[in-house]
Amino acid sequence: MADRTRVHPDQEELEQRPGTAQGEEAREQWPEEAEESSRKQRARGFFREHPHAKWILLFALIAAVAIGVYVWHYYSIRESTDDAQIEAHIGPVSSRVPGTVVKVNFEDNQYVDAGAVLVQLDPTDYEIALQRAKAELSDAEAAARAAQTGVPITSTTTTSQLSTSEANLNAAQKEVDAARARVVEAEANYRKISQDLKRYEQLLAKDEISRQQYDATVAAEQSAAATVDAAHAAVAAAESHVHQAEAGVRSAQTGPQQVTAIRAKAAAAEANVQMREAAVEQAELNVQYATVKAPFAGIVAKRNVEPGQVIQPGQPLFSIVNSDDIWVTANFKENQLADMHPGQHATIHVDAFDKDYKGYVENIGGATGARFSLLPPENATGNYVKVVQRVPVRLRFDKGQNPNHILRPGMSVEPTVITK
16 A cells, blocks of 8 residues: 555656656556646646636635634524514403493504593493482581581580589588578577576566566567578578589589590591592592593403493403513523523514514513423423423513504514623
8 A cells, every 4th residue: 555655756757748658658557646646737737827716715715714703603692582472461451330331432453542432331320429429428518517616615615614613612602601600690699588588487477577578588589499490491501502513513524525525526527528528539430430441552352342231340341452562472492591681682583574673681581481381290200301491581672663563462573682
């Protein structure tokens, strides 16, 4: 093998005289060396005819390497998936009060603004209830004003009654003192007249005084006795007045409790006013609830209400798709998340329009999609097969890219996240 790879000593002659007889003889003896010599000769001839070809070849080689490096770098910092779709909030709308549908102002797939009237219920019953609630409120307010007016009147009256009762008690006690003094005076007069009567009896027996003087003294003694009895009766009457005055004082001393009771009644009346005010507010809300409005702007779907229909609270009437607040749920493989984090830019290709939209990573799911499935896998059974899991990543569209609301929930997209 070493001899066959060795260059023939006449190789230069073979290259220089390829058409001579010697050349043909050498080719027959050294066929491989002759073929290699022929290729080299043709190459030299091509580069002699095209002197710039080797520079073009070198430039093409460098360009190929540069393109390869660029392509490798381009795809090494991008992560994409085709397991993604557009999502949005879909809010079911229902009535908060029962009633009969009078008018429906929308159709399926119609865009409505926030606050637009969608369904009108018959408000007659609720308007009558509102009028009754207002009348009851007026009555409660009048009762509360009367109760509030009674508080200062009762307070003043009870204070005056206490002062008057105390003054009456003092007067009754003085009256008792005066009556007792009159009793002392009457008893003193009675004792004096009694003693005079005894002396007059002795003098009458001696005929030292007349019968007329004696009879006058007897009458005076009887009168003094009656005066004593009257004085004792006056004391008893004065003492009864004292007891009455004391009772009046005790009654007047309950004035604070009476004021407290009146204030409690006034507070109860005020609470009744507040309760009636709440009833009026509830009636006003019921009148407002008879008009079902769109809670936010969006596209109406799944209409389930017709005029003349009697609906109940909580009954679903339709759904609204919030097309102004959309995002993408992209399920990336777990081995694609190493360099991914919120805030990174992304390109979202929408299959329906074959168009790219700009966006960014908003957040990364807290668990894999399998954890939230209806029947999550139970690896503890022993039937474990390692499968690459997918983690939901939420991407947000940059604002101002969906003015006509053409992006709809459920559309398939292919997002690409730039991780560096």
